[in-house]
Amino acid sequence: MRHPAPAQCPATEESHARPGPLAGLKVLDLSRVLAAPWATQILGDLGAEVLKVEQPGGGDDTRRWGPPFLEDGSERPDAAYYLCANRNKQSLAIDFARPEGAALVRRLAEQADVLVENFRTGGLEKYGLDKATLCAANPRLVYCSITGFGHTGPYAARGGYDFLIQGMSGLMSITGRPDGVEGAGPMKVGLPVSDLFTGLYATISILAALRERDRSGQGQHIDCALLDSQLALLVNQGMNYLVGGVVPRRLGNDHPNVVPYRDFAAADDYIIVACGNDGQFRALCRMLGLHEMAEDPRFATNSGRAQERRAVELALARAIAPWKAADLLAAMAEAGVPGGPINTIDQVLADPQVAARGLLQSMRRADGTPLTVIGYPGRFSRTPASYRQAPPWLGQDTEAVLAETLGLATEEIARLAAAGVVQCAAPRAARQDAELPA
Structure with missing residues (x-):
């Protein structure tokens, strides 16, 4: 069965020009994979300036998490996974395992309002990029750490991944077909929801800390954990146990509290x-x-x-x-x-309601490669989300940011690049077929 192509809305000049609700906010993003990049993308969509610091040579792990990859003619195209969480950011390739690289990141942190990182607990101390060091240098900094289990407790030193957290949190014990039927057994959700929930909670927490900073003038540290966030999202199932004392079980598509609230088989679907x-x-x-x-x-x-x-x-x-x-x-x-x-992904992306809400946005990368993204879902009457910069290639903005933000001379940037401390992406030729739809 063929489905119509998704309706796309181009990122308009108006949306580029109109400042978002977080315009003027500076975010330093030391994260990779999904939970933390999801948080920083939300901040970017709402107008913040986001500087994403990546490791030279490889960058964010998800750049390689394909196929599919965005075919742009380069030798190492970026995977769709990376593209889903990294728009409205500038990419700086800086090796902060080296003293000169760490010094550059510390200087950037001195000018930032927010720093987001998702290294293991204590992992940034050896580089002088930990919360104590950076918040001492910049007392107004809101420093948000995202880990699997948080910075305290017996699991603090462990690494945490979405699948692991879905299992440990109890989510998989209530997801899947019930015992006694074909296909019974625990099942993860089809999206990395523990990562995404944590990114959302991190965003909410950052905005709350910034609001408090308006009153106190002081930043603070935010400790967000995947396990904590997923536990908070047990909502009615968690309360069903706390109030009723009965351990929730897998019900397939049945609802634990509401009847009828499930799928049924019609004649053809x-x-x-x-x-x-x-x-x-x-x-x-x-x-x-x-x-x-x-x-x-x-x-x-x-x-x-x-x-x-x-x-x-x-x-x-x-x-x-x-x-x-x-x-x-x-x-x-x-x-x-x-x-x-029960739509397939192609069906829902072609749905007229999705088109009417403008949820698909057309962007293009700096070399002209076109890209369609699923946009920010909230609708602001005066200061809407915007789509200013498509997900950058690795090191795309290193030279410009070091020159404009830190005032480094061209010769100094070239020296750092030659020494492998930074990576500056070579400009790509503009594509000739990159016109956005009108």
């Missing part, structure tokens, strides 16, 4: 039914011709339906099975019953 209140359930029953169920006092409340889950879901499954999925969803929408399809 699966659809989702999500009745969040009693009125919606009654409307669904009437629409399906289940008038007796709509009036049955056993099913009048969610509590009653939860006790009779099996009977409710079997009756609904029988009534839904003859319907074509599109016809059923249209009838549900008219009846005010929440529901929807």
